[in-house]
Amino acid sequence: MNNTDIKPEYMQRAIKLAIKAVGHTAPNPYVGAVIVKEGRIIGEGYHRKYGELHAERDALSRCTESPEGADIYVTLEPCCHHGKQPPCTEAIIEAGIKRVIIGSRDPNPLVSGKGTGRLKENGIDVIEDYMRNECDQINYVFFHYITTKNPYVVMKYAMTLDGKIATPKGDSKWITSEAARLKVHEDRNRYSAIMAGIGTVLADDPALTCRIEGGVDPIRIICDTNLRTPIKSTIVESADTVRTIIATGVTDISRYLPYIDKGCEIKCVSTKDGHIDLIELMKRLGSLEIDSILLEGGGTLNWAALNAGIVNRVQAYIAPKIIGGENAPTPVRGVGIRMMENAIRLKDSHIIKVGDDYMIEGEIK
Numbered sequence: 389m390n391n392t393d394i395k396p397e398y399m400q401r402a403i404k405l406a407i408k409a410v411g412h413t414a415p416n417p418y419v420g421a422v423i424v425k426e427g428r429i430i431g432e433g434y435h436r437k438y439g440e441l442h443a444e445r446d447a448l449s450r451c452t453e454s455p456e457g458a459d460i461y462v463t464l465e466p467c468c469h470h471g472k473q474p475p476c477t478e479a480i481i482e483a484g485i486k487r488v489i490i491g492s493r494d495p496n497p498l499v500s501g502k503g504t505g506r507l508k509e510n511g512i513d514v515i516e517d518y519m520r521n522e523c524d525q526i527n528y529v530f531f532h533y534i535t536t537k538n539p540y541v542v543m544k545y546a547m548t549l550d551g552k553i554a555t556p557k558g559d560s561k562w563i564t565s566e567a568a569r570l571k572v573h574e575d576r577n578r579y580s581a582i583m584a585g586i587g588t589v590l591a592d593d594p595a596l597t598c599r600i601e602g603g604v605d606p607i608r609i610i611c612d613t614n615l616r617t618p619i620k621s622t623i624v625e626s627a628d629t630v631r632t633i634i635a636t637g638v639t640d641i642s643r644y645l646p647y648i649d650k651g652c653e654i655k656c657v658s659t660k661d662g663h664i665d666l667i668e669l670m671k672r673l674g675s676l677e678i679d680s681i682l683l684e685g686g687g688t689l690n691w692a693a694l695n696a697g698i699v700n701r702v703q704a705y706i707a708p709k710i711i712g713g714e715n716a717p718t719p720v721r722g723v724g725i726r727m728m729e730n731a732i733r734l735k736d737s738h739i740i741k742v743g744d745d746y747m748i749e750g751e752i753k
């Protein structure tokens with residue numbers, strides 16, 4: 389078959405559609421689909437929300453004319469198993485689609501290669517790996533979660549040009565500009581949960597909610613080995629409206645009651661070196677279908693998370709301000725790494741300007 393008529397703009401459109409659902413599909417992926425017939429888009433759709441139609445069925449249901457003989461561009465391999473929705477491969481076959489152009493491969497063992505196999509068995513032309521890199525970039529959380537069953541952890545912090553996350557007095561409001569803080573709120577909408585240490589709760593009494601219009605509040609997770617979170621803290625006081633998990637090493641359940649009364653969930657985890665075991669905690673959170681976490685810890689929890697190997701990505705906001713102070717806290721504390729050659733490194737790191745500030749982001753190697 390001649391494939392010269394396959395065009396990147398259709399896959400770009402499918403990607404654009406897919407990311408319209410940011411914050412709404414977890415633990416499912418973002419997927420977009422565009423149906424093209426004789427050089428015209430006749431239908432397009434995306435997976436809008438967890439439990440709702442998959443992108444292919446959404447696009448087929450919106451076709452302005454018969455999709456028989458058309459091409460479908462889809463950012464991720466179509467599923468072939470029954471989940472919350474029936475298999476997309478069957479909808480494509482029934483609609484008489486002639487060719488399927490796929491971006492990402494689906495690492496989900498229930499789908500991987502089987503979706504394309506089912507299409508080919510039914511005489512449909514399948515083009516795989518089309519603009520795969522671009523398509524893969526939208527689903528790094530899904531790929532990690534589906535293969536490890538652990539949440540994808542993004543460690544985010546804001547620091548001054550001289551590497552401080554608060555003044556020696558503990559003041560941290562605000563290090564970065566409003567534009568940078570808005571971007572953080574977009575990420576609180578994007579990721580399923582937000583995690584902080586008890587040190588930050590005691591110092592700042594944060595709300596850890598998403599304050600953008602139409603945004604979804606992340607599930608709040610507090611790492612609090614000895615259950616020191618004040619009952620009068622903003623987080624506990626708002627736990628009846630925003631899902632809140634306190635991870636603790638305390639086994640005396642009578643101490644849980646005041647928190648449970650306020651709407652908190654308490655997860656008792658093992659301790660390691662006197663603090664909660666973060667690896668075990670990640671497994672527990674993964675089993676609750678929490679696919680991603682924005683870690684907004686102070687330097688103590690940040691170091692512990694890096695040291696435990698649970699961090700996947702780092703987002704460092706850098707404000708062009710200097711405050712100095714030997715005792716001003718830094719974003720990563722702990723015992724640190726002794727030799728430069730053993731430094732934790734980022735791959736594919738990039739920098740963007742956000743308002744007056746800069747943000748460097750990359751995945752841990």
Ligand SMILES: NC(=O)c1ccc[n+]([C@@H]2O[C@H](COP(=O)([O-])OP(=O)(O)OC[C@H]3O[C@@H](n4cnc5c(N)ncnc54)[C@H](OP(=O)(O)O)[C@@H]3O)[C@@H](O)[C@H]2O)c1
Pocket residue numbers: 544545546547553554558559560563584585586587588589591592611612613614615662663664665666684685686687688689690692693717721
């Ligand atoms: N600029 C920023 O981006 C930013 C972000 C967050 C915080 N901050 C600032 O950071 C400061 C607080 O930093 P922090 O280092 O004191 O607080 P933190 O990292 O938020 O919390 C540290 C506490 O977490 C608890 N924890 C639970 N499990 C742990 C584990 N496995 N390993 C290590 N600790 C664990 C420990 O107490 P227990 O073991 O007793 O539970 C520990 O003392 C505040 O001044 C805040 O304003 C700045």
